[in-house]
Amino acid sequence: MARNQSNVGLVLATLSMLNNIKGTVVDCAGGYGILVRLLRDRGVEALWSDPYCKNILALGFEYSLEFGQVDLVTAFEAFEHFVDPLLEAKKMFSIAPNLLVSTSLIATPAPPPGKWWYYGLDHGQHVGFFRLQTLQYIANKFGKCLVTDGVAYHLFTDKPINAMQWNLKTRIARRVPCLFGRKLQSKIWADFEKMSGKL
Numbered sequence: 001m002a003r004n005q006s007n008v009g010l011v012l013a014t015l016s017m018l019n020n021i022k023g024t025v026v027d028c029a030g031g032y033g034i035l036v037r038l039l040r041d042r043g044v045e046a047l048w049s050d051p052y053c054k055n056i057l058a059l060g061f062e063y064s065l066e067f068g069q070v071d072l073v074t075a076f077e078a079f080e081h082f083v084d085p086l087l088e089a090k091k092m093f094s095i096a097p098n099l100l101v102s103t104s105l106i107a108t109p110a111p112p113p114g115k116w117w118y119y120g121l122d123h124g125q126h127v128g129f130f131r132l133q134t135l136q137y138i139a140n141k142f143g144k145c146l147v148t149d150g151v152a153y154h155l156f157t158d159k160p161i162n163a164m165q166w167n168l169k170t171r172i173a174r175r176v177p178c179l180f181g182r183k184l185q186s187k188i189w190a191d192f193e194k195m196s197g198k199l
Contacts, residue, residue: 023071033058043184
C-alpha cells in the first residue's frame with residue numbers, strides 16, 4: 001500500500017511536468033487496481049490494465065482500445081518481469097506517448113546472487129535487469145527522451161523535460177501529493193454514481 005500511495009505523488013508530479021495535470025493515465029500491470037483507485041480518488045482520470053491479475057478495486061474503469069491514445073502509461077515494478085521488454089514497451093507506447101516505469105537499476109559489475117535483493121531468488125519472477133544504457137537504448141529505439149532518478153524511477157517522454165525539475169517535483173510529491181492535485185476534483189462520488197447501477 002505504501003508504494004502505491006507514494007506512486008500517486010509520482011504520477012501527479014509527472015503529469016504536472018508534462019503540463020497535463022488533467023491527462024488520462026493507464027496503469028499497466030495494474031494488479032488489484034489499488035493505484036487506479038487512489039489516483040481516481042485524487043481526481044486523476046486513471047484506467048486499469050493487467051492481463052495477469054483480477055481487477056478488484058477499479059471495476060468499471062478498465063482500459064480498452066476504444067479509448068484510443070491517452071496521455072501517460074505507468075508500469076510500476078513490471079519491466080523486470082518482461083521476457084521481451086521491447087515488445088512490451090511497443091505495446092505501451094501504442095497506448096500513450098509517455099511512459100513512467102519503476103525498476104531498480106543493476107550495478108556495474110552485477111552483484112552476485114544473494115547479494116542483491118532485487119534478483120528475487122525466492123520467487124524467480126524477475127527475469128530482466130536494466131542499466132541506464134539499456135533504458136537509453138529503449139528510448140532511442142522509440143524516439144523518446146529519457147528522464148531518470150538514476151535509481152528506480154524512469155520516464156520516457158515524447159518531448160524533453162527538465163530532469164532536475166522532474167526529480168525535485170517527484171521527491172516532493174511523493175511526500176505531499178496534494179501540492180500537485182489542487183486543480184483536480186476527486187472522482188469518488190462520480191465513480192460511485194456511475195457504478196451504483198452496475199453492482
